[in-house]
Amino acid sequence: MSIELQSQAAPAVELPRLNRSLRPSAKAPVRIVHLGLGAFHRSHQAWYTHQAGDAADWGIASFTGRRPDAALALAEQDGLYTVVERADSGDSFAVVSSIVEAVDGADMQRLAALVAAPATAVISLTITEAAYRLGTDGHLDSTAPDVAADLALLASGSGSPTTPLGRLVLALAARRAAVAGPLAVVCCDNLSNNGTVAHNAVVGLAGAWDADLAGWIDANVSFVSTSVDRITPRTTDADVAAVQAACGYRDTSPVVAEPFSNWVLSGDFPAGRPRWEDAGAVFVADIEPYENRKLWLLNGAHSLLAYAGQLRGHTTVAQALADPLCLRAVESFWDEAEANLSGADLQIPAYRAALLARFSNARIAHHLAQIAMDGSTKLRMRAVPVLRAERAAGRSGAAAALMIAAWMDYSAAAAAFHDPLAEEAAAANRLSGTERIRALLGLVDPALAGDAAVVGLLEGLCGTFGELAVAP
Numbered sequence: 001m002s003i004e005l006q007s008q009a010a011p012a013v014e015l016p017r018l019n020r021s022l023r024p025s026a027k028a029p030v031r032i033v034h035l036g037l038g039a040f041h042r043s044h045q046a047w048y049t050h051q052a053g054d055a056a057d058w059g060i061a062s063f064t065g066r067r068p069d070a071a072l073a074l075a076e077q078d079g080l081y082t083v084v085e086r087a088d089s090g091d092s093f094a095v096v097s098s099i100v101e102a103v104d105g106a107d108m109q110r111l112a113a114l115v116a117a118p119a120t121a122v123i124s125l126t127i128t129e130a131a132y133r134l135g136t137d138g139h140l141d142s143t144a145p146d147v148a149a150d151l152a153l154l155a156s157g158s159g160s161p162t163t164p165l166g167r168l169v170l171a172l173a174a175r176r177a178a179v180a181g182p183l184a185v186v187c188c189d190n191l192s193n194n195g196t197v198a199h200n201a202v203v204g205l206a207g208a209w210d211a212d213l214a215g216w217i218d219a220n221v222s223f224v225s226t227s228v229d230r231i232t233p234r235t236t237d238a239d240v241a242a243v244q245a246a247c248g249y250r251d252t253s254p255v256v257a258e259p260f261s262n263w264v265l266s267g268d269f270p271a272g273r274p275r276w277e278d279a280g281a282v283f284v285a286d287i288e289p290y291e292n293r294k295l296w297l298l299n300g301a302h303s304l305l306a307y308a309g310q311l312r313g314h315t316t317v318a319q320a321l322a323d324p325l326c327l328r329a330v331e332s333f334w335d336e337a338e339a340n341l342s343g344a345d346l347q348i349p350a351y352r353a354a355l356l357a358r359f360s361n362a363r364i365a366h367h368l369a370q371i372a373m374d375g376s377t378k379l380r381m382r383a384v385p386v387l388r389a390e391r392a393a394g395r396s397g398a399a400a401a402l403m404i405a406a407w408m409d410y411s412a413a414a415a416a417f418h419d420p421l422a423e424e425a426a427a428a429n430r431l432s433g434t435e436r437i438r439a440l441l442g443l444v445d446p447a448l449a450g451d452a453a454v455v456g457l458l459e460g461l462c463g464t465f466g467e468l469a470v471a472p
């Protein structure tokens, strides 16, 4: 006779889901509409709003970009989620309650209703650099297929736009129709002069549809420029499990960030704003020095490490920085960038030292593949200005050029090359020698591609980090 043994393991206890019943907190009225409900919005703008002294008056309705998933998951938690501050020494956990509505970005009706509501004072954006669809001249590329499709939809008066810019323009048209008054658009994407970029993109798209609307936006919408900083990698399953183990509830939307955070803003808020300064935000008249310091030193080093590091077989920022060849490249780029940074109180040596410590935080697994995406757009802000400034000063700009050369090698080697100009880069990579370099450089900066000396410099630098096939 055989005896069948049955597992006597106790059934797993289902932990309660994080929501406003488990963690009672009143919902603030919606006064901020956000486009781009991603990881960074949750670790930064929503976190600052949660900590403002007047947080009870400032709720955020946050819309996703491409898919509804993040909104569905957050809506099940009444907008609550956990911010995990991950330091070298350990994790700390805090529940953030400023997001009071999480909405699928395709819900144009809800977006228009909220933007048209007189109570709405701020529209913030984290839609990624590439979503502004800037041409190499810094203006909206209205021939980009998705932009052209949205323009056709707007002109026909039927159907819903699919780009965040198209959706925002249609929502602003609803605000004009509702006579709801002026407000501020606060761009929080890593772009230089991001308020002006957002202005050019929004007014450019609106003007191609309805010149009167473009005039209304110019007269009624203040485009605030910002420098935003808090390293926030994509959340992993292990992060979700860590929150569950430490907090005793289920949260499917936690976000992990470094302890450091910084927010510098410049511009008007005609309908008011939260007291973000309570959480450390700084309001300045001239943002450019702060913006360049961050975009060149932090983001520039990130892009350099992303391409050089992956070519050298590394996966994360901390791993790449531990490679002496990559570290030397970063230090040389910083020397060039520093020579072109000016502004009182920038404290560059301390800033550089702090960056080395932040990048070396091995508990933050910041994946190089994520940083590497959309390089053709990012290099225009992270490498090109330093290269141009160095050459204008009579120097070679070799360290900034090395970042572009590493991107070129990566564009040829990567198994998955994510870029708005991926097809054009693939075509350029079918060329060889100088022609290939010129064609690739033309995707980043056509004027530089016409400079034979720069093309020669890049050609000599390609191959510095090897050309091995990289993991996607």
Ligand SMILES: NC(=O)c1ccc[n+]([C@@H]2O[C@H](COP(=O)([O-])OP(=O)(O)OC[C@H]3O[C@@H](n4cnc5c(N)ncnc54)[C@H](O)[C@@H]3O)[C@@H](O)[C@H]2O)c1
Residues within 6 Å of the ligand: 035, 036, 037, 038, 039, 040, 041, 063, 064, 065, 066, 067, 126, 127, 128, 129, 130, 131, 163, 164, 188, 189, 190, 191, 228, 229, 230, 231, 232, 233
């Ligand atoms: N993660 C960081 O450490 C960090 C720090 C500073 C600034 N930022 C800025 O925030 C942006 C978003 O970063 P994240 O970490 O939240 O990314 P994420 O992928 O978590 O979220 C991005 C959001 O934008 C939407 N989106 C992405 N591409 C889009 C497109 N082409 N059109 C429309 N919507 C699009 C996504 O659907 C998502 O809602 C970055 O691109 C950067 O400019 C990020």
Ligand SMILES: O=P(O)(O)OC[C@@H](O)[C@@H](O)[C@H](O)[C@H](O)CO
Residues within 6 Å of the ligand: 129, 190, 228, 229, 230, 231, 232, 298, 299, 302, 303, 370, 371
């Ligand atoms: O977010 P991206 O894609 O613009 O750039 C990748 C990283 O350089 C960036 O996310 C930094 O970690 C961030 O800007 C730090 O504040």
